[in-house]
Amino acid sequence: MDNATLDEVRVAMDCTPTKKGFRRLQALLWLYEGKSREEVAALSRFSLRQVLRFIKAFNLAGLDGLIPGRSSGRSRILPKAQVAEKIVPIIEDPALAGQTHWTAVKLHGWIKEHLQTQLGYSTMVRYLHEQDYKLKVPRPWPLKQDEELREAFCVKLRAWQQNPQTDVWFCDESGFEGDPRPRRTWTKIGKVRLSPYLGEHIRHNLFGAVCPADGRLTAMLFNLCDSASFQVFLDTLAQENPQVPGRRAIVVLDNASWHKVKRLNWHHFEPEYLPARSPDLNAIERLWLRMKADWFNGWIAKSAQELQERLIASVQSLFEQPAILQSQCRPKTSL
Template identity: 30%
Template structure:
């Protein structure tokens, strides 16, 4: 039989019981009380009974206490099996994921787990399961996400330059067009809402494919929307057409929503009816066109997604009047939630200076 392991001499039974009383961890308290029994001179069997464990487990507690003191009796997480991937493998995976596959070389347009498994085996002779590789990628901060569409002819430099120069442009408007008035930043866009409606995602049982009604008729209306995220305000119109006359009506609606004595800087894309010479622009609005082919700069695009996903999708509109009613209802619900407008529409490059 193995000899009993002695306890370290820098503690007493009273001190260990005081530590057990002060501990906020039930398991540590139980182990400290068992150790205190040994300090009091009781047998290891009696101490094990106090701790509710066997003699071998009590021996492990004593060894941990001798090395780390009371901290050695805290419940630690089991280390488990060592990871198959090393830091060098993770760094190589990161480069592969960030760069993406080359269709001409790899024959695919996106990385799948099975492709990365084959690559790891061919490059490093590592055999790893899909489940393990998935956990490793999640631990590295990766997840399978839907890609945001980007126009193929987008000028990334122009996009970044617009954001960088926007504070200077805003200051210029405040000094001239606004003439010292308070300045409100607004965004504007249009969305076509029609009987050929969107089908959005929904919760359903795994392995099933839920269905939703989908109309094939073509009646539609245009929802003109503008938001001021800093103040949680919005101005919208539902109109039958999308042209310069309709845009003039919407500008008049936005002008009424601007605070009295304030001036609005209205950011919008470069659609023909936005920049037409026939467009009537109210005196309290200055239009600032966004760079071409950069819809991600306009938060109203995200407003449309929110409105469709929550109030307009998965519906069959009976008539044009029904479309108008649902568009008005959805927009009014958005207007009643200024915090939603602030959350979706705020942009650090436009409001964070």
């Protein structure tokens, strides 16, 4: 064994990054010290056959032959470029492959048949994850939207936001139930997880308006949604956010009937109505989803007072965290 000195073996033992490499070099050190191969096998808990293999590797490649490196593994069956070129388009549009939808099993079968490859199922899923795909439940989407009106509204919204003298508010109402809809949760197979409910119609409506640019929020609780309640909310909104000379204050909201009553006093705010069936363009909708997920997931109200107190606590937490309002309610300015 002339491929390294004893000192070089000791230095390599100190520097090797893995326990496996250290044990191999230690076996080599014992051989240098004059121990027999059988003694080294007993001390190192390697088999005699492994010790002989280490000696052969050392004689062929020196110390590098004993230090394990990262295995390159098998080469990819489909390069990333080929996945992006041949698989991603049919995921986006199943009709290109004569399908209406994909399941992972169906997609795997199609790839094996049409691309003539022995791609494994788990490898296919990994390739999809590399392309930033994951299984999601589609959100119902109305077909009667006017895309031209929606695009025109996005253009106006971008212009308002780019104007430093314009404040854009997003306004909406949301109902909060005492018996929320159960959400998916991890459950052991064979067991039934129960979600208790009272069955009583406990409900509060939350009116809100948020200015994502600086995180300002105005919110009020009401028992019902009508023009009278909405006028009280507008009065509070104007009182908490008085007019600033030289600045515009635009309120984006949907086409609910109480939003369009002619006798409403908008104070210094300018109402701008969303295109029909376009809740995705109202940034405050994401705030309602965040509140329900954080505060009302699996929570049951035993009385209207308890529901009201929970709502007040959730709104107060938002008042204290304007950064969340700014990030959560970032407006969508393109389709």
